[in-house]
Amino acid sequence: MSLKDKHAIVGAATTRFGKVPGVSALAFTVEAAQLALADAGLAKDSVDAVLCKYPPSGFQGLWAHKVSEALGIQPKIAATIDQAGATNIGLVQYAMMAIEAGLIETAVCCYGDNPLSGPPGTYSKPRGPEGAYGMFGAPSGYAMIAQRHMEEFGTTSEQLGHVAVSTRAWASKNPNAHKRDPMTIADHQASRYVAEPLHLLDCCLVSDGGAAVVVTSVERAKDLNKPPVYIMGIGQHHIAWDLPQRPTLTTSGAKISGEMAFNMAGVGPQDVDVCELYDCFTVVPMITLEDYGFCEKGEGGAFVENGTTGPGGSIPMNTSGGLLSESGMAGMQLIVEAVRQLRGEGGERQVDDPEIALVSGQGGIMHSHATMILRN
Amino acid sequence: MTTQYQKPTPEINDENRAFWEGCRQGELRVQKCSNCGHIRHLSPACPQCLKAEHEWVAASGRGTVYSWIVVHQRYNRAFEEDLPYNVTIVELDEGPRMVTSLVDVENQDIKAGTPVEVVFDRVTEEITLPKFKRIG
Numbered sequence: 001m002s003l004k005d006k007h008a009i010v011g012a013a014t015t016r017f018g019k020v021p022g023v024s025a026l027a028f029t030v031e032a033a034q035l036a037l038a039d040a041g042l043a044k045d046s047v048d049a050v051l052c053k054y055p056p057s058g059f060q061g062l063w064a065h066k067v068s069e070a071l072g073i074q075p076k077i078a079a080t081i082d083q084a085g086a087t088n089i090g091l092v093q094y095a096m097m098a099i100e101a102g103l104i105e106t107a108v109c110c111y112g113d114n115p116l117s118g119p120p121g122t123y124s125k126p127r128g129p130e131g132a133y134g135m136f137g138a139p140s141g142y143a144m145i146a147q148r149h150m151e152e153f154g155t156t157s158e159q160l161g162h163v164a165v166s167t168r169a170w171a172s173k174n175p176n177a178h179k180r181d182p183m184t185i186a187d188h189q190a191s192r193y194v195a196e197p198l199h200l201l202d203c204c205l206v207s208d209g210g211a212a213v214v215v216t217s218v219e220r221a222k223d224l225n226k227p228p229v230y231i232m233g234i235g236q237h238h239i240a241w242d243l244p245q246r247p248t249l250t251t252s253g254a255k256i257s258g259e260m261a262f263n264m265a266g267v268g269p270q271d272v273d274v275c276e277l278y279d280c281f282t283v284v285p286m287i288t289l290e291d292y293g294f295c296e297k298g299e300g301g302a303f304v305e306n307g308t309t310g311p312g313g314s315i316p317m318n319t320s321g322g323l324l325s326e327s328g329m330a331g332m333q334l335i336v337e338a339v340r341q342l343r344g345e346g347g348e349r350q351v352d353d354p355e356i357a358l359v360s361g362q363g364g365i366m367h368s369h370a371t372m373i374l375r376n
Numbered sequence: 377m378t379t380q381y382q383k384p385t386p387e388i389n390d391e392n393r394a395f396w397e398g399c400r401q402g403e404l405r406v407q408k409c410s411n412c413g414h415i416r417h418l419s420p421a422c423p424q425c426l427k428a429e430h431e432w433v434a435a436s437g438r439g440t441v442y443s444w445i446v447v448h449q450r451y452n453r454a455f456e457e458d459l460p461y462n463v464t465i466v467e468l469d470e471g472p473r474m475v476t477s478l479v480d481v482e483n484q485d486i487k488a489g490t491p492v493e494v495v496f497d498r499v500t501e502e503i504t505l506p507k508f509k510r511i512g
Contacts, residue, residue, distance in 0.1 A: 129418075130475045131384040132505055135463040136451035143445040144465060151443070151488040196446035196460070196483075244417075244465050244473035249443060 004264050007096045008221040008228035009374065011040025011108075011214030012339040017327035018178040020208040021117040025055035028112025028210030030070045032332075036108060036212035041225030047214075048104040049077040051095055053087035053330060055113035067110065076104050084363020085278055086236065086253075087111075088211075088332040089370035093234045095215040105220055111332040112210025139203050141243060141365030142281040143195035148249040149283060150197060152298065157197055159301035161188035163282040164201045164324055166310030171321025173311065173349035178207045179325045202282040205328035211336050229339045232267065232356070233373035235260025240367055250298075252284075253369025254291035254360060261371035262292075265356075269294045272373075273354035274341045275315060276334035278362040279322040285309075288360050289317075292371075316351045331361040335372070342376040382454035385503045391420055394432040399504040404494045405432045406470055417472035437494035439468040439508070446483045466492055466508050480509045 013035030015028055023031075029052065037044055050073060052064040060066065064078040077098055083090045088111055095107035135141075149155045165185055171177035183201065191200040221228035237253035237260070239246060262268055269292055277285040286300035294315060295303040309317035320326045320337040327333050338357035340346055354376075361370040388396050395418060398405035406415050409422040410429040421428045444464040450456050462483055467473045478486060479495060492508035499505055 129386040130463070131452070132386050132503075133463050133475060133477045133507075134383070134447055134452065134455045134458065134461055135445075135475060136447075137449075139449070140445055140447060140463065144443045144463075147445060148443040148488075193446070193448040193460070196448060198445075244442075244475055245419075245423075 002264060003096050003100060003234070004232055004266070005230050006218055007099055007215055007231045008218050009092070009213050009231065009335070009339050010216055010221045010224045010226065010228055011036040011042060012336040013039050013212055014176065014333050014336050015112065015210040017176055017207050017209040017329070019116045020114070023114060023208065025057060025113045025118065026066060026070055028114060028208065029067050029110050032112055032210035032212035033067070033071055033108050033110040036110070036214050039225065040214045042106065042214060044071055044073055046106050047073055047108050048075050049095060049098055049107035050075045051077070051091040051107055051109045052080045053091065053111045053332070054080050054082060055111070057113050057115045057118045083368045083370070085280060085330045086361040086363040086368035086370040088330065088335060089234065089359065089361040089372045090236060092213065092215055092231065092335070092372060093236065093370070096231060096234065099215070099217050106214065106216040108212060108214050109332070110210070110212035111330065113329060114208040116206045116208045118208070138280065138365065139198055140195045142283060143198045144243055145249045145366060146197050146281070146283040149287065152250055153301065155301035157189065157199070158185055159305055160202055160282040160286070161185045162304045162306070163279065163285055163309070164188050166304070166307055166313065167279060167318045167322045167324045169310045170319050170349055171325030173347070174320045174326060177321040177326040178205050178328070179321070198281060204280045204323035205325070207327040207329055209327050209329050209333070211329065211332035213332070213335055213339065226343060227376065229342050230375050231372065232375050233261035233263070233265030234371065235264065236368070236370045238368050243365055250287065252287050252291055252362065252366045254288040254362070254371065257369045257371040258292040261373050265373040267356060267373065272356050272358045274319060274338065274351045274357045275309070275317040276319070276338045276357065276359045277317055278331050278334065278360045279318055279324050280362065282324070284362055284366070285317060288362070292358070311349070319346060319349050319351060330363070334359050334361070338374050342374060381500050383499070384452070385500060388502065392418055396503060398432065398434070399496055399506050402496050404435045404437045404506050406435045406468070406472060408433045415470045415472060417474050436469050438511070439466045439492055441478070441486060441488050441490045441492060442467045442473055443488065444478070444486050462486055464508070477507050478509065479507050
């Protein structure tokens with residue numbers, strides 16, 4: 001049984017991004033869900049599943065149930081999933097499965113958080129016993145991965161910088177992006193080290209905001225507000241193990257989840273018109289491009305040089321500015337951007353007539369990965 | 377010890393007590409699965425055969441640098457005077473890798489594959505941290 005082309009994203013929305021004081025994670029989540037439902041032209045009463053990624057700023061049990069209450073919905077399925085940054089694609093996949101099984105018809109997948117204005121220190125906690133040695137925060141973990149990539153393949157900090165610079169060039173065309181100032185390789189190199197080899201400008205933003213999508217069957221999608229965006233392929237893979245015991249630090253779950261998604265969709269990297277690849281740190285989309293097969297393993301550094309992924313490049317990537325420049329929130333906004341590109345709603349940053357978009361999500365320190373392929 | 381040790385210390389529990397006791401005694405211990413012989417580092421069950429039964433055996437204390445970082449950001453006040461400092465993943469000769477740090481080395485001289493051996497840093501009465509230094 002293939003799920004190819006049986007489900008569609010019919011509503012997609014983002015809230016304001018950046019530093020937005022006075023708005024709770026719950027309020028962002030509800031705002032995003034409301035906007036996505038309005039985008040679809042669906043009343044909230046037609047939603048029978050509420051699927052959420054919990055906000056890392058403050059974990060609360062029964063989070064999706066709180067969101068459902070705030071939305072005034074008593075759904076058939078309410079679930080909070082923890083796959084970190086891979087969760088939001090996971091939510092879409094679980095929605096597809098529940099729709100296919102006949103359990104529900106329409107799901108809202110929503111996420112919001114306020115890590116910038118809300119509780120401090122969310123992303124800099126010690127990682128277990130490693131804190132005894134001074135290893136804290138996500139940048140330290142991804143710096144271990146970047147160092148290993150440099151060791152094995154000769155990747156350079158400047159090559160990582162090209163990811164940041166290309167992404168910022170896209171963000172400068174997005175009025176809602178958190179960071180829009182132009183960036184050069186020199187700016188990247190001059191930015192302070194957080195955890196060497198990663199500079200500050202290798203690291204994603206910390207941003208307040210929310211985003212949501214509405215998923216339904218292609219039959220239900222036919223008579224809604226906007227043309228459906230069809231889900232061609234989807235997959236997950238979880239490296240799962242913590243950094244030290246992982247067999248390799250330089251191949252991610254993108255390899256297998258990408259194979260699953262591409263096989264389901266019946267397309268390959270050469271067919272992709274626009275990529276929205278999870279970029280919590282610059283090294284991540286580089287490894288993801290390798291694992292998806294856009295280039296050979298180890299050649300990601302050379303691949304991203306000279307604007308390949310920036311405006312006018314051969315592989316437009318992270319066209320709204322990604323986590324590095326649009327919003328540091330955990331990936332739902334990348335799905336929304338893919339939908340907008342396929343609908344032609346990209347404004348100044350619109351890619352020419354894209355037909356197929358590739359989206360990735362990745363969580364933890366490369367612990368989890370999810371891939372989704374969309375078409376118009 | 378005249379001043380209180382301010383850095384975070386590992387929490388000792390029934391599963392890891394023998395490891396930390398070994399460090400106190402100057403012995404780096406790993407878990408050897410009683411069923412299949414697989415060597416592991418601080419894991420409740422054997423990831424190969426899933427049996428919990430194991431014995432603690434002394435490792436050689438030797439390994440090589442697998443990856444490392446140099447932390448520049450102050451995440452924790454207690455590490456402030458160490459900045460910038462290394463955190464290193466060492467692959468033990470017996471197989472398991474562990475997060476640790478290298479001593480007696482300049483940050484710019486750290487290289488992957490460098491042979492290292494364990495040294496013990498007694499930081500509190502209860503906790504002695506295994507760290508590594510370059511061999512030769």
